[in-house]
Amino acid sequence: MTTARIPPLADTGLWQAVMNAAAGRCQCRGACGKNHTKDGGRCPREHGGYNQHHGGGTVHLIAAPTEPADLLLPPHKAATLPKARLSAWCPACHDAAQRAARKTLATTTPATEPDALF
Numbered sequence: 001m002t003t004a005r006i007p008p009l010a011d012t013g014l015w016q017a018v019m020n021a022a023a024g025r026c027q028c029r030g031a032c033g034k035n036h037t038k039d040g041g042r043c044p045r046e047h048g049g050y051n052q053h054h055g056g057g058t059v060h061l062i063a064a065p066t067e068p069a070d071l072l073l074p075p076h077k078a079a080t081l082p083k084a085r086l087s088a089w090c091p092a093c094h095d096a097a098q099r100a101a102r103k104t105l106a107t108t109t110p111a112t113e114p115d116a117l118f
């Protein structure tokens with residue numbers, strides 16, 4: 001996912017507001033599939049910090065929906081969410097949380113109607 005590198009809400013004051021509320025730190029508390037317990041239950045990545053994975057470089061946090069269901073919204077819809085429904089995410093947690101949300105959606109939405117079996 002190369003598009004995840006571009007903060008979808010970067011052009012609005014909203015991104016800054018979300019970052020301020022998050023103190024510039026990823027707000028993932030396990031939605032990505034890691035529980036982050038050794039980091040106090042919250043991802044330790046901070047905006048502008050050093051990225052230990054993905055080949056190094058600087059961490060660029062993105063403002064994205066807090067709720068897994070909202071994470072599946074297309075960017076133009078996610079951009080209309082109020083700040084209260086957004087969180088700061090590091091790209092690694094955001095991508096993983098989005099994948100997890102898709103998986104949940106796939107397992108909770110049956111591909112075939114139960115009636116089709118009979």
Ligand SMILES: [Zn+2]
Pocket residue numbers: 026027028043044045089090091092093094
């Ligand atoms: Zn994170």
Ligand SMILES: [Zn+2]
Pocket residue numbers: 028029030031032033034036043093
């Ligand atoms: Zn995480």
